[in-house]
Amino acid sequence: MTVSFTLNGKSTTVDVPLGRSLFDFLRGSGIFSVKFGSDKGEAGCDTVLINGRAFNASLVLMHSVAGKEVETLESLVEDGKLHPLQQSFLDAGAMQSGYTAPGMIMSIIALLRENPYPTEEDIRDALAGNLDRETGYVKPVQAVMDYLASRCIELVEMKNTNKNSC
Amino acid sequence: MAEMKYIGKKTPRVDGYSLVTGQPVFADDVHLNDLLHIKILRSPYAHAKIVHIDVSEVLKMKGVVDVITHKDITPRYFTTAGQGYPEPSAYDTLILDSKVRYVGDRVAIVAAESVEIAEVALEKIVVKYEKLPSIFDIREAVDNPSILHKGEDKAGIADFNRNIAGHFDAEVGDVKKGFAESKQIFEKEYSLPYVQHCHIEPHVALTWIDENNRLVIRTATQVPFHVRRIISRILDFPMSRIRVIKPRVGGAFGGKQEILTEDVCAAVTLRTHRPSRLELTRAEEFHASRTRHPQIVKFKIGVNEDFTFNAIEMNILENSGAYGPHALTVMSVTASKSLGLYRSPNIRVNATAVYTNLPVAGAYRGYGAPQGFFPLESLVDEIANELGLDPVELRHINYVREGDDVPIAQILGEGREGFPVVIRSCGLHQCLEEGEKLIRWNDLRKGKKSGIFRRGVGVAIAAQGSGIAGIDMGSVFIKMNEDASFNLNLGATDIGTGSDTAMAQIAAEVLDVPVEKIIVYSSDTDLTPFDAGAYASSTTFISGGAVKKAAEEAKRQILERGKKLLKVDKAEIEDQYVVAADGKRISYQEVCTKTLYTEEQMQIMATASHTSFDSPPPYNATFADVTVDTETGFVTVNKIVSVTDIGQVINPQMAEGQVEGSIPQSLGYALSEFLVFDNKGSPLNLNFNDYHIYTAIDMPEIVTKFVHTHEPKGPFGAKAVAEIPINGPAPALANAIFNACGVRIRELPITPEKILNALPKD
Known part of the structure; x- marks a missing residue:
């Protein structure tokens, strides 16, 4: 079966057996940020974005991504520079083993596209499908809050700069 | 001491960049050419003999490369426990055996060109079983006519004829006399369930023969050197030709202190000369890897007029499951950590680990200590309430102090008698004082306890160790x-x-x-x-x-x-x-x-x-603030305060992370996690929907604090942090529930039904 879709910004056409999951395809293609955690996707460490929304790659079959845009954690780093949310995860110590970090980060990216000003409750809701046995979710949630705070400061500074220039 | 530049300072992780960008750093993040995928056929029966096994049809299948049964492997008994050598665990396990002892035990191994082919192949293996009587009740194991391990060739089983995997007893002082002299005696029994580690990365191993004709094992393990030693012996392959690589590991908590994949993978690679991969499914993780040891623990404490403890007696009945990895040492830690917490001139412990036809228990964060502290800290709370004392005060009166010897901990050691134990640093006083403030102890403890929603607070203190004295x-x-x-x-x-x-x-x-x-x-x-x-x-x-x-x-x-x-x-x-x-x-x-x-x-x-002949205990006080809905029995945890003495903190952010990660594991132990079995020993909840671990929306507010002590035996004054914070939350919650609604549950997990059944009916 031939499937054409966009993978991390690149148009991609692949030939895959019928019934191949997106998870198996991605890992088979060397996209290793997508992790196995459970047989039915309940762990959430296989979270990717499809047309901007978070999905469990294990539960998505390849034929269903035809014509769609698939994004994984690999798309976040630009010119060797971390996405500010990744930097927040690093600074807040939001990882222990780091096995679940890619899935959590992708869930948050999906949240932020839908709701750029989430509350802590929104953040927790967005992470509810990302099981983690190491952090108690304390520092991951903190990392997102820190990221939002730094972005607010940036916005305020931008506004101030604009005022000054007026 | 001079001001330190890096110790105790916030320091980003050395592997942080690779982790946050999803680099291929874990065991399975590698592509190998010509890779074989392995699946394991597991027993549907709790106890049976394999009387016939036929793999001829399977071998004819396209894509199936190798099938291994017990007939193909030279039997060499070993323990899956990766411990110091010689191991204190029984050599009661084979890679494949002609007998199966729990639902999920290994029957056969298939290696194929794809996972799908291997899965189909499993169904085509013809096995005839002769079912044997099973033991599911831990109290019925000893002297049961059904014997799990007829142990002619096995070593290290305490008494295989009686299904006893391990046993010890020890006494300091004279406990009989101690109780006779005590003003009041309190005695209660507590029960701890089967729970699983749930590290999100499963057990996974890859093996191949490298360009120098050596066997490489790339595996998610906590014990690479033990893997090399054990694999060399059980596969009779020279150690000089084995290399074990431990990449980044995605959580372990003791579960990866076991040989559960490496032996199978290595056997396939040595037979086929092809790279092989075995990753356990989540269902296999739940019932066919390892669990925390279930235990029934009885504590008896004799109290003097001045509220000091005069005698403590502890009885442990431990369920090791079908095999005995860590059976003896886990319960010796159950005893030594809890009995090392309070001063008492007379202490006795009697402990027995038994075999049953249920999943195999093993090492799990805390290594037996949580099974001891839930009973001990529940009973101390019960005593305080009976005597009309503040539970914090009763603890202040009795816990160990700097300069104390702990002779019982020396006698118990870990699997064998240990070394003199002297407490050189102990921050329990500060831990309790700090925690009381942060939880608002007096206000909430004495607050109103009526209406549908009732709020209460509870406390528990605990100790752990820092490495194994004289062994690590x-x-x-x-x-x-x-x-x-x-x-x-x-x-x-x-x-x-x-x-x-x-x-x-x-x-x-x-x-x-x-x-x-x-x-x-x-x-x-x-x-x-x-x-x-x-x-x-x-x-x-x-x-x-x-x-x-x-x-x-x-x-x-x-x-x-x-x-x-x-x-x-x-x-x-x-x-x-x-x-x-x-x-x-x-x-x-x-x-x-x-x-x-x-x-x-x-x-x-x-x-x-x-090495160290000391294992200085870190200490912790955990406080829980809960609200019980008396109409449904549902417990809402409002806040957990965890105050810990780990000596000098090396990396504050990572140390906090250890505490914050321990708490939900213990909350699950207390409230939501347990494996459920049917009457044939088949586990029923083998996924994260049916076995509930804490998610981001279940979490209460967490407050983590460290008090400052200096441990003279540790590097820069440091003690350990990884396990200590997991001991407190479960008993603190049970005590908070009692404080809230007067219900005392002595069997984990504390489910809404148990609370509802125990609440007085109007």
Whole structure:
């Protein structure tokens, strides 16, 4: 079966057996940020974005991504520079083993596209499908809050700069 | 002591960049050509003999490369437990056996060109079983006519004829007399369920034969050196031809202190000469890997007029499941950690581990200690309430103090008699004081307890250890490079704890270079020296001790070479320079470069090993604030305060992370997690929908604090942090529930039904 879709910004056409999951395809293609955690996707460490929304790659079959845009954690780093949310995860110590970090980060990216000003409750809701046995979710949630705070400061500074220039 | 630059300071993780960008650093993040995929046929019966097994149809299937049954493997009994050698666990396990002892036990191994083919092949294996009577009730195991391990060839089983995997008893003082003298005696029994580690990365191993005809095992393990030793023996393959690589590990908690995949993978690779991969499914993780040991624990405490404890007696009945990895040592930790918490002149313990036809228990964070502290800290709370005392006050009266001996802990050791135990640092007083404030103890404890929603608070204190005294060993190799960076190669196994970073901080502090200058490479049996492994909260304390010694020796060499190059007798190290009294100085870079290339050439390098005959206990006080809905029995946890004494904190952010990660595991233990079995021993909840671990929306507010103590035996005064915070939350919650609604549940987990059934009916 031939499937054409966009993978991390690149148009991609692949030939895959019928019934191949997106998870198996991605890992088979060397996209290793997508992790196995459970047989039915309940762990959430296989979270990717499809047309901007978070999905469990294990539960998505390849034929269903035809014509769609698939994004994984690999798309976040630009010119060797971390996405500010990744930097927040690093600074807040939001990882222990780091096995679940890619899935959590992708869930948050999906949240932020839908709701750029989430509350802590929104953040927790967005992470509810990302099981983690190491952090108690304390520092991951903190990392997102820190990221939002730094972005607010940036916005305020931008506004101030604009005022000054007026 | 001089102000420290790197110890106790916020330090980003040395592996942080690779983790946050999803680099291929975990065991399974590799593509191997010609890879075989392995699946295991598992027993549908709890206890049966395999009377016939036919794989002929399977071998004819396209894509099936190898099928292994018990007939194909030379039987060599071993323990799956990766412990010090000789192991204190029974040699009662085979790679494949002609008998199965629990639902999920291994029956056969299939290696195929794809996972799908291997899965289909499993269904085509024809097996005839002769069912045997099963034991599911832990109380019926001893002297049951059905015997799990007729142990002619097996070693280390306490009494196989009676299904006893391990046993000990010990006494200090005279407990009978102690109870006779006590003013009041309290006695209760508590029960702890089957729970599973739930590390999100499953057990996974890949094996291949490398270009030098050696067997490489790339595996998610806590114990690479034990893997090498055990695989060499059970597959009769020379150790010199085995290399075990531990990449980053996605959580372990004791579950990866076991050989559960490596033996199968290695057997397939040695038979087929092809790379092989075995990853357990989540269902297999739940019932066919390892669990925490279920126990029934009885405590009896005799109290004097002045509320001091005069006698403590503990009885442990432990369910080891179908095999005995860690059976003896886990319950010896159950006893030694809880019995080491309070002063009492008379102490007795009697412990028995039994075999049943249920999943196999093993090492799990806390290693038996949580099973001891839930009963002990529940009973101490019950005593305080009976006597009309503040539960915090009763603890202040009785816990151990700095300078105390703990003779019972010495007698119990871990699997064999240990070493004298003296408490040199104990921050329990501060832990309780700090925690009381943070939880608003007095207000909430004495607040109104009526209406539908009732709020209460509870407390529990606990101890753990720092490595295993006289058993654990860590070793290190360090070498200097021209740019004043250092390679730190060590056996210590970072399993997601961040120990690589903590080790780099220790080396950086000694050598007076920034942490970025320390290049850490850990746990590869070819490239790093030995380490007993990442368990028993040992890495910071034991391996950290080795790092400190090796770094000190490297620093001595730098100073010596610097003095020679400066042609002076006396000099000091200052900010990456060797500085003489007259102000002449030479940089680290120059010292190293000249030493490598021109002046009396040599490599500045050092090795060191470290062991300890002490295992200084870290201490913790955990407070829980809960609301009980008396109409449904549902418990809402409002807040957990965890205050911990781990001596000098090496990396505050990572230490907090250890506490924050422990709490939900213990909350699950207390409230929501347990494996459920049908009446044939089949487990029923083998996924994360049916087995509930804490999610981001279930979490209460968490407050983490450390109190300052200095442990003279630890590197820079440090003790261990990994396990101590998991002991407190479960008993603190049970005590808070009692405080809220007067219901005392002595069997975990505390489900809404249990609370509802215990509430007085209107």
